[in-house]
Amino acid sequence: MTAPATRLTEEHTEYDVLVVGGGPAGLSAALNLGRSLARVLVVDADRPRNAATLRSHGFLTRDGIPPQELRRLAREELAAYPDVEVRSRTRVFALRRQGDGFAADIGRRETEATVSARAVLLASGLRESLPAVPNLRGFYGMSLFSCAACDAWELQGRRLALIGETPDIADRARLIGRWTESLTVFTHGADVVTASEEEELAAAGIAVRRQPILELRGDRGRLEEIGLVDGTAVSVDGGFVRPEWESTLSFLDGIAPSLDDSGHLLTDGSGRTDVPGLYAAGDAAAPGPQQLIVAAGAGARAAAVIVHDSIGVATAH
Numbered sequence: 001m002t003a004p005a006t007r008l009t010e011e012h013t014e015y016d017v018l019v020v021g022g023g024p025a026g027l028s029a030a031l032n033l034g035r036s037l038a039r040v041l042v043v044d045a046d047r048p049r050n051a052a053t054l055r056s057h058g059f060l061t062r063d064g065i066p067p068q069e070l071r072r073l074a075r076e077e078l079a080a081y082p083d084v085e086v087r088s089r090t091r092v093f094a095l096r097r098q099g100d101g102f103a104a105d106i107g108r109r110e111t112e113a114t115v116s117a118r119a120v121l122l123a124s125g126l127r128e129s130l131p132a133v134p135n136l137r138g139f140y141g142m143s144l145f146s147c148a149a150c151d152a153w154e155l156q157g158r159r160l161a162l163i164g165e166t167p168d169i170a171d172r173a174r175l176i177g178r179w180t181e182s183l184t185v186f187t188h189g190a191d192v193v194t195a196s197e198e199e200e201l202a203a204a205g206i207a208v209r210r211q212p213i214l215e216l217r218g219d220r221g222r223l224e225e226i227g228l229v230d231g232t233a234v235s236v237d238g239g240f241v242r243p244e245w246e247s248t249l250s251f252l253d254g255i256a257p258s259l260d261d262s263g264h265l266l267t268d269g270s271g272r273t274d275v276p277g278l279y280a281a282g283d284a285a286a287p288g289p290q291q292l293i294v295a296a297g298a299g300a301r302a303a304a305v306i307v308h309d310s311i312g313v314a315t316a317h
């Protein structure tokens, strides 16, 4: 790690730690790395997974904060640490081995610089794909959400929809049924609810509609009705959708850390992947998407591990 007095300049290309992604995982890691006198570069494409939503919930002291405000506050705090540099709207296009460390091609639209780092933290989150339902994007993040723990409180007691084509949809329905007694599951034509699951859901007062959805109807982001291809419609006040996720790791060049079946980076539980010097935190790491405060905690933990590993001491505090 570098001496505390070293100030960063535009010319810097060598870092102790490169953090790929400036969400809560990456920014929290950068804060803790900066406080440990590491020279850190955060490269962030600025496409957070929760960009669709107006308010974030469940982050202690910041319940209800707009997602971009949380990031702005974090970056403001990082500005106090001279050895932490954040490059916004910038992407890592390629990350490869260089000696014992790594080299990364970074830039806005194309590679503008190559930087090197002794360690890399992958905090690049996930890309999500939503069921191909007409108009769905127009409601996502406003009255239709994906994370029950994040947004069900505001929808409690309302008439809710759950739209999903994944085999875990019956389990999700049981979870969301905690917040409402009026829930309808829409499988959009996918054969993902078994007959026995449908019976169990019916016993809990949860209806299942298997027809493909024609369109979602509502006003200025407020979901009001789900129209089905058979011409029927169900009135709702909002709901949830089950996305599928893909990894954002196509920039790895010749580096192949182990992934779980869903493409999340496997770690030892402390952020180490099975590639020496390569760490992971937040939604990009197994078990996959969680919450802002969980991502921030994982980033902080990974930062401590990176610092301890760099000087070869055990990570117990």
Ligand SMILES: Cc1cc2nc3c(=O)[nH]c(=O)nc-3n(C[C@H](O)[C@H](O)[C@H](O)COP(=O)(O)OP(=O)(O)OC[C@H]3O[C@@H](n4cnc5c(N)ncnc54)[C@H](O)[C@@H]3O)c2cc1C
Residues within 6 Å of the ligand: 020, 021, 022, 023, 024, 025, 026, 043, 044, 045, 046, 047, 048, 049, 050, 051, 052, 053, 055, 056, 057, 058, 059, 090, 091, 092, 093, 123, 124, 125, 126, 140, 141, 145, 146, 147, 150, 151, 248, 251, 281, 282, 283, 284, 289, 290, 291, 292, 293, 295
């Ligand atoms: C609609 C919605 C609402 C949500 N609401 C809540 C909520 O209320 N409360 C809550 O706790 N959680 C909420 N979440 C979940 C929360 O957003 C995530 O758990 C959290 O953002 C994960 O943080 P992260 O740092 O791992 O990833 P992210 O926040 O997704 O940040 C990853 C960053 O890495 C960048 N990146 C990716 N690839 C590259 C690359 N090659 N080079 C450079 N940068 C790259 C991305 O552009 C992005 O800025 C919500 C999610 C969604 C989808």
